[in-house]
Amino acid sequence: MAAQNTSSIDVKRIVVLISGSGSNMQALIDAIELGAINGQIVGVISNKPDVQGLARAAHANIPSVVIDHRQFDGREPFEAELSKTIDEFKPDLIVLAGFMRILNSEFVQPYEGKMLNIHPSLLPKYKGLHTHRRALENGDKEHGVSVHFVTAELDGGPVIAQRTVKVEDSDTEQILQQKVQRQEHQLYPEVVARFCNDRLSYQNGKAYLDGKPIQ
Secondary structure (H helix, E strand, O other): OOOOOOOOOOOEEEEEEEOOOOHHHHHHHHHHHOOOOOEEEEEEEEOOOOOHHHHHHHHOOOOEEEOOHHHOOOHHHHHHHHHHHHHHOOOOEEEEOOOOOOOOHHHHHHHOOOEEEEEOOOOOOOOOOOHHHHHHHOOOOEEEEEEEEOOOOOOOOOEEEEEEEEOOOOOOHHHHHHHHHHHHHHHHHHHHHHHHOOOEEEEOOEEEEOOEEOO
């Protein structure tokens, strides 16, 4: 199939939300620099100060903002400030890249269809935390990563794409995490590229690629 002509598609404005090292954000930065994503990261928001992801953003000359959730009296005022800051960047796409905060449905709803998350498990398995540990404890033979649209349900939005890794008997939690992260750094840029080329959409609670529902 011939490659899609993206010259007429506007460059998408991307905001990335982080809480830590920002390795998935770096994968996006690298893909954009290579011309693989028809987008520009216009802002990075972290809920923690002094994390490596902020240094990565500075190195790439991307504006960043820290909204420390610990400085707010509860989740609602934090999310109000977060939403206000996101909207100031006027994004076409919001990418959660290791953003370790559970978001209220009232916050998520206005962004449904333009907010992505990457989760280190083969959803619907192992929503929430400690996914690698749980996979090992359950004796799983395969594990992996999922990219999904964000909805009000924690890690419950429609899955867009997944990658699997084989679980070896000798794998530790750290080794399994490293295996999954290598897949994350390939998969997330691919999915973001599809969104930025207007191939990926969200309709009636489902993910669509090239106009067809993703099963």
